[in-house]
Amino acid sequence: MAQSMRTSRKVFLALIAVTLVTLLMYYGADRRWTGSRFDLGPCFRRAAGPKAKRTNVAFLKTHKTAGSTVQNILFRFAERNGLSVALPKQRYCHTFNYPKAFSAHWVHPHTLPANIISNHMRFNGAEVRRLMPADARYVTILREPAAMFESLFGYYGQHAQAFRSVPGGSLDVFLEHPLRYYRPQDKRSNFARNTLTHDLGGDKDRPATDAAYARSFTAQVERVFSLVMIAEYFDQSLVLLRHLLSWDLDDLVYVKLNMRVASSKRRLTPDLADKIRRWNWIDAHLYDHFNASLWRRLSALGSACVEREVRLLRAAQEKLLRSCFGGRRPLPSLAGKIQNKDLRPWQPNAKVGILGYNLPANLSGGLSSSTQDLCLKLIMPEIQYTKILLRSQSLRYCQNHQHCSPTSLSVQ
Structure with missing residues (x-):
């Protein structure tokens, strides 16, 4: 027995x-x-349940806020799911005629009707709504204004008139008397004051005494955008994005894009950071409001749930990156050392190096063609990826329309 x-x-x-x-x-x-x-636990079931993934997303890509990384996530999601991404007409390169307010007329017709829009624009709600489906979810991302302005000053130091005119290109000198160098009508003044406010469609030049404007504009942004991500809490923001869109964790894996070399970054003193926030006072108001809002939403979801999903997301990224990069994490490289020109990020000036990535020469060994493409697109800069998407969507469009010539592009 x-x-x-x-x-x-x-x-x-x-x-x-x-x-x-x-x-x-x-x-x-x-x-x-x-x-x-x-099973990811009760928070996953409560948030996602049996819902279908949302595929209509309007992402306002703000400047120097990790927006390129979010955009890459959206581009890859669109490709995997056969969606259309609204892209700029060729004469506007990779932006929708920025810094002018967005117009639907600037969208390439071969990329319509659109499910996703994410290239740089100055937000114009009425025009975006003309373009996007009624059930689209609106998302954007903000960054702490002092850190963001330091990045803008370095990145656009040779492009914005207000920055070019500063003796010695000194951030400290600019902030001592910013109105000596800043004029609203000057070229690229949008990078020199309240850039977040400008990108969101607001008035960057309201006087600091107009606190009512900052409050009303913040309320307007809150009505339009279903989620305002915070760059400093990027993974936590992705958890909220996943719940908003009912996506899977593997839809959100990423590698950081468009990073500056460490030597071009300036460590800010508390005094300098305070001067930046006072100069960019509307941006500071926006950031403080939506940073607090983000943490209220995370608290409502539950800290244990958020921490679990962040751990799972990071574990997923680790697996993918090690598969793509021969068993180790990728090391950022200067553009001149990147062999594949499709992977070289744009360099704003000689003083600021923007990092990219090299893929291993033997990537094809043991990986399927679809995984190889995923690895390539994961680290592809915005300009090149925009061109590839435009070309592929144009081919698809012309297959369904007579008397149509596909857009011909060379990826540089």
């Missing part, structure tokens, strides 16, 4: 083992990187 019970137990355990292996093989083949079909 005892022998029979031991035999039955062994058979039962063997059946469990076989079942587990089968499940792992099945789900592992379908969700190679994240295992996102496994």
Whole structure:
């Protein structure tokens, strides 16, 4: 009798083992990187449930806020799911005629009707609504204004008239008397004061005494945007984005893009940071409001749920990056050292180096063609990716329309 019970137990355990292996093989083949079909806990079920993924997204890509990384996530999601991304006409390169207020007339007709829009624009709600489906979710991202302005000053130091005219290109000198150098009508003045406010469609030059304007404009932004991400809490913001759109974790894996070399970054003293916030006072108001709002939403979701999803997201990224980069994390490289020209980021000036990535020469070994493409697109800069998307969507458009010539582009 005892022998029979031991035999039955062994058979039962063997059946469990076989079942587990089968499940792992099945789900592992379908969700190679994240295992996102496994049980992620009650917060996942409460937030996502059986809902279909939302595919209509209007993302306002603000400047120097990690917006390029969010845009890359959206581009890859669109490609995987056969969606259309509204892209600029060729004469506007990779922006919608920025810094002018957005017009739907600047969208390339071969990229319509659109599911997603994410290239740089100055937001114009009425025109974006003309373009996007009624159920589109509106998302943007903000960054702490002092850190953001330091980045803008370095990145656009040779392009914005207000910055070029400062003796020695000194941030300290500019902030001592900013109105000596800043004029609203000057070229690229949008990078020299309240850039977040300008990108969101507001008036960057309201006097600091007009506190009512900052409050009313913030309320307007809150009415339009379903989610305002915060760059300093990027992964936590992605958790909220995932819940907003009912996406999977593997839809959100990323690598940081458009980063400056460390030597071009300036460490800010508290005094300098305070001067920047006072100069960019509307941006500071926006950031403080939406940073607090972000943490209220995260608290409502539950800290344990958020921490769990952040851990799972980072584990998924680690797996993907190690697969793409030969078992190790990618090391950022200067543009001149990147062999594939499609992966070289734009360089704003000689003083500020923007980093990109090299893929291993033997990437094809052991990886499927779809995974190789994923690895390539994961680290592709905005300008090149925009051109590739425009070309592919133009080909698709012309397959369904007579008397149509596909857009011809060279990716530089």
